[in-house]
Amino acid sequence: MTNKEIIHRIYYILKPFRVKLFIAMVGMVIVAATTGVQAYLVKDLLDKIFMEKNEFFLNLLPLILILVFFIKALADFIYSFLLELVGQTVIRDLRIRIFSHIHLQPLSFFNSMPTGTLISRIISDVTLMQQAVSKALVNILRDFFQVVILLGVVFYMNWKLAMFSFIILPIAGYPIVKFGRLFRKLSIRSQEETANVSNLLHETITGNRIIKAFCKEKYESKRFNHQIDKLFSVTIRNAKFKSTQHPIMELIGGVAFALIIWFGGKEVIAGESTPGTFFAFITALVAAYEPVKRIAKINATIQQGMAAANRVFTLLDIEPEIKDKPNALNLLPFEKSIEFKGLSFSYYNEEHVLHDINLKIPTGQALAIVGPSGGGKTTLTNLIPRFLDVTEGEIFIDDTNIKDCTLASLRAQIGMVTQQTILFNDTVRNNIAYGNLEATDDQIFQAAKAAHASSFIEALPKGYDTVIGEGGSRLSGGQQQRLSIARAILKNAPILILDEATSALDTESEREVQKALENLMKNRTTLVIAHRLSTIKNVDRIIVIKDGCIVEEGTHDELLALHGEYEQLHNIQND
Template identity: 35%
Template sequence: MSTELSDDEILGKAYDTKLMRRLLQYVKPYKKIVVIAILLNILVAALGPLRPYLIKIAIDDHIVLKDYDGLLLIIAVLFGALLIQAIVQYLLTYFTVLMGQKIIFDLRVELFSHVQKLALKYFDRTPVGRTVTRVTNDVESLNEMFSSGIVAVFSDVFVIIWIFIFMFSMSWDLSLVAFSVMPILFYATFLFRKKVRETFRDVRFHLARLNSYMQEHVTGMNVVQIFTREKQELKKFSEINNDHKIANIKSIFFYAVFYPFVELLSAVTIGLIIWYGGGEVIQQQISIGVLVAFLQYTEMFWRPVRDLSEKYNILQTAMASSERIFKLLDNKTFVKEPDNPVQLTNVRGEIEFKNVWFAYNSGEEVLKNVSFSIKPGERVAIVGATGAGKTSIINILTRFYDIAKGSITLDGTDIRCFDKRALRKYISIVLQDVYLFSGTIKSNISLGSDKITEEQIIEAAKTVGAHKFISQLPNGYDEEVKEKGATLSVGQKQLISFARALAYNPQILILDEATSSVDTETEQLIQNAIEKLLIGRTSIVVAHRLSTIQNADKIIVMHKGELKEEGTHQELLTKRGIYYKLYQLQYKDQELIKTS
C-alpha cells in the first residue's frame, strides 16, 4: 500500500530522457503532422519578426523620402504577411492540438486495453479510483504537453532565431549592445525558477497537509462531534490553513520581484538602444528606421524568452503523469496464457479437481488438497461456513487466479492449456453481487455481444421470468439503467443477471447464490429461474438456498479450505457430521418458512 500511495506524490523531474523517449514513441505515427507543424512553425516564426523589418523599410525608404506610392506597396506587403501569419497560425494550432488529442486517445485506449488484461489480483490490491485517475486525469495532463508544450517550444526558439537574424543583418554592433542585458535576464530567470521551485515545494507540502487533514476529518467527523472537539479541531485547522497561506504569500514575493524586474531590464535595453543607436543615427551609421525596428524587436524578444521558462511547469506535470501511466503499463500482473493453447470444441462439461492447493497470498492456503469430480450435466452444490473456500473454487475454475499445486481438468485437459478467454466462453458465472452497467436492460443482458439477438434476449428474459417486469418498464428492454440499477429491486437485478447467463447459453454454469433476503413471491420467481437456468448443463452452485441443496446431484462440504464431506442431501444428513450442523445453521430456517 505505502509504495502505491507514493505514486500520487510523484513530483517528477522537469525532464527525464528515458520517459521522454518513451513518450515520443507515441508521436511516431503522426510524424507527418510533426514535420509539417515544424515547417509551418519556421514560417510563422519568420513572419512576426519580418514586420518590424518591413516597417524599417517603410520609414527609411518611403516615409523619410516622401514616397507615398512606395509606402502603399509596403503596407500591402505588411498586410499580406499579417494575413498569412494569421491563417498559418490557425492551421498550426488546429493541427498540433489534433495531434495531441490523437496521441492521448491512443495512449488512453492502450492503457484501458492493458487494464482489461490485468489479472484480478491487480484489482484486489488497487482501489478502482486510482486506476480511473490513470486513465482519465493523468492521460489528460499529457495533452497540454503534446498539443501546446512541445510545438510551442519550437515556435519560441524559432522566433528568437529569426529575431537574431534580422537584428544582426541590420546592425551587428547595435545587436550586441541590445543583447548585452541577456546574461542578466538569464541569470535572473534561473534564480527566479529556483526560488519559485523551492517555495512551490513548500506550498505543495502545506497543501497536501491541508488536504489530508480535511480528508481525514471529513471521514471522521462523527468522532470529532461525539467527543465535542470542534473547538480544538478548528484551532488545529486554522494553524494548518495559516501555514498554507504563509507559504503562498512567500511565493508571491518572488513573482512580485521577478516580473517588474524583467520589465526594468527591457526598459534598460530600450535605453541602451536609444543611447548607442541614437549616437549612430547622429553619425549617420544607421538609419532612424533601424532604430525603430530594434525597439520593436526588444519588445518582441522578451515574450518567447519568458514563455520558454514557463514551459517548465507543463513539462514537470507531464513527466510526473507519464511516470505513473508507464508504471501501470509496465504492470504485468497477468494470468499466464499457454504458448500453444489447446482448441476447445464440443465441450461436454466434465470437471475434475485433483489435489488442488491454492493461496491468494503465498503461505496463506485457502484451498488445501481439494479433489472432486463432476460428470457432464451434473448439478453440484458447494456448502460451507464463511471463509471455507467456496468462492475460491469458483475463482480458480475460471482462471481468475491460477492454482499453486495440483490440477483442474475440463474434459480431461488441464485448464491451463486453454486460452483463458476461450475457456470462459464455455463457463458463465452468476455472481452474488449483481453488477449492472450504465446502458439499457437489453445491453445489460447481452453485454454488448453482437452474437446475441434481440429474440434471444427476450427469450432468456422470458425463461427466467424477468420478461414480465421488464415489459412493464416505460421503455421495456430499452429502459435506461442508471447508477448500477438503483431503481430496480434486488430480486429484479438478480433475474436480469440470470437472463444474462442464460443468453450466453454456456455448457457450464457457476452460480454464487446471493444471501440477501427477498420477499416470498420474488423468492419463488428466483427459485424457478434457477431451476430453468441449470437444466441441461454442468453446474456448480455455491448454495444458500435449501431448494438448491435438495435438488443437487452432489453436495461438496468445504471446511477450513478442505473438502470434508461429499454426497447427496439425505446421505450427508444421516452422517450427522459437518453438513448436519451447517444444515441446522443455514438452511433449516428456510424449511420452517416453507412449512409455515
C-alpha cells in the same frame, strides 16, 4: 521513469503524425520569420519614412506589412489547427488504449487500484499530457524559432549590443529551471490529491444510501472538506510559485532593457548608429524576450504533463498477470470433467485461503458448495474462469490445464451468476443479451421467462426497453438477481457457476427460480454456492468448505449421517 524515457515514448506516440507535425513546424517557422520581418521593417519605417521622408517607401511599406500579416495569419491557422488535431487524436487513442489495458487486468489489479484513481488516469492525466504536448511543446518549438530568428536580426543590426542577450538569457534561464522542478513535484502531489478526491466521490455517491441510513452526511462532508483542503493547499502553493515566476522574469527583462537603452542611446548620440537601427533593435529584442517569458510560464504545464505521462506509462506497463500463453489453444467443447488437483490459493502471497483442494466434477453433475462465510467458496469458483490464478496446483477442464488455453475460449464455456449482482445502466434487453448481443427477441424472452423475470419486465414502463439505472438501481434486489440469472441462461454455456444466485428472492420466487435453475442444470455441469441448504437438496453432491479446506463431501443424506459440519448447518437452519 526518467525524463528521457518519457520523451522517448511520447516521441513514438507522435511518430505516426510526423507529416502533419512537419507541416505544422513549417507553419511555425513562417510565423517566427514574419515576426522577424516585422521587427526589421521598423528600421525602414523610421530611417526611410521619418528621417529621409521617402514617399515611395511610404506607399510600399503598408502593402508589405499587409502581405506579411496575411502570411502570418495563414501559417498561424495551419500550425495551430494541425497541432490541436494531432493532440486530440493522441488523447483519444491513449484513452482507448488505457481503457482496453485496464479491462485486460485480473481481479487482483482492481483490488489494489481504486476506481477514482483509474478514472483520473483516463480523464485528467491524459488531458494534462495532451496540454503539455500540443500546447506547451508546440509553443516552445515556435518560440524557439522565434528567438533564434529574432536574435539573428538583433546580431545583424548591432552585434555589440546583441552580446547583452547572452547575459540576459542565462539569467532568465535560471528561474525557469529552478521553478520547473517545483512545478513537477507539486503536480505529482496535486494529481495524487485529485485521485483521492475522485475516489471519495465515487465511494460516497454510490454509497449514498448508507450515508443516509447512518446519518453520516455531516461526517462525509467533513471528510470531503478535508480532502479538498489538501488539494487546495497544493494548488495554492503551485499558484504561488507561478505568480512569483512572472514578476521575476519581468524584472530581469526590465533591468536588461534599461542597460541596453543606456548603451544603445550612447551609440546613437555619438553617431555610430541610427535611431532606426536602435528602435528596430529594441523591438527585436523585446520580441525575442517574450517567448523566453512564455517558456517560463509554459514550463509548469510541461512539468505537469511529464508527471502525468509518467503515471500513464507506468499504468500501461503493468502487464496483466493473467493472460494467454504464447500459442495458447482454444479450449475444446467441454465433455468430461473439471478437476482440481492439489490446489492452493492466496491473495497477494498472504496466508492461503484455500488449502490443497482435490476435486473432480464429472460433466452433467450439479455440485453444491456450502460452508461458513469467508471459507473460500467464491474464491474457489473465481479460479475456474481464471479471474484469479491458482497459487499452487492445477485446474483441468477435460484434459487441458486451464492455463494452456485462451482466456476467451475458457470463459466462453462458463456461465456465471455472481454473489454481487452486476448490471449495467442500459435496457433490460441489452442486459440480458450481454453475453450474446445477436440474440433474437424470442431467445431473450425465453431466458427472461426461465428466470421468472418476464412478468415484472413486462410491467415496466417500457418493457424490455426500460433503462434500469446505474447498476440496475431502478429494480429491486430480487429483480436484479433474476435479470442476472436470465443473462446467464441466455449465454447457454456448458459450465454454470451460481454464487448465491437466489439469495435475494422471497421463498415463493426462489422456489420458482429454483425450478428454472434445475431445468437449466440438467444438461450442464454446475457449481452452486448456497447458504440456504433447502435450495440444494436435489444436487448430486455437496462439499463443505471451511477455512479453505474441503471438510466433508457426499450427498445430503450421507452428510447428515456424518453428524459433522453439515449436520450442524442443517440443524441451525431448521431450528
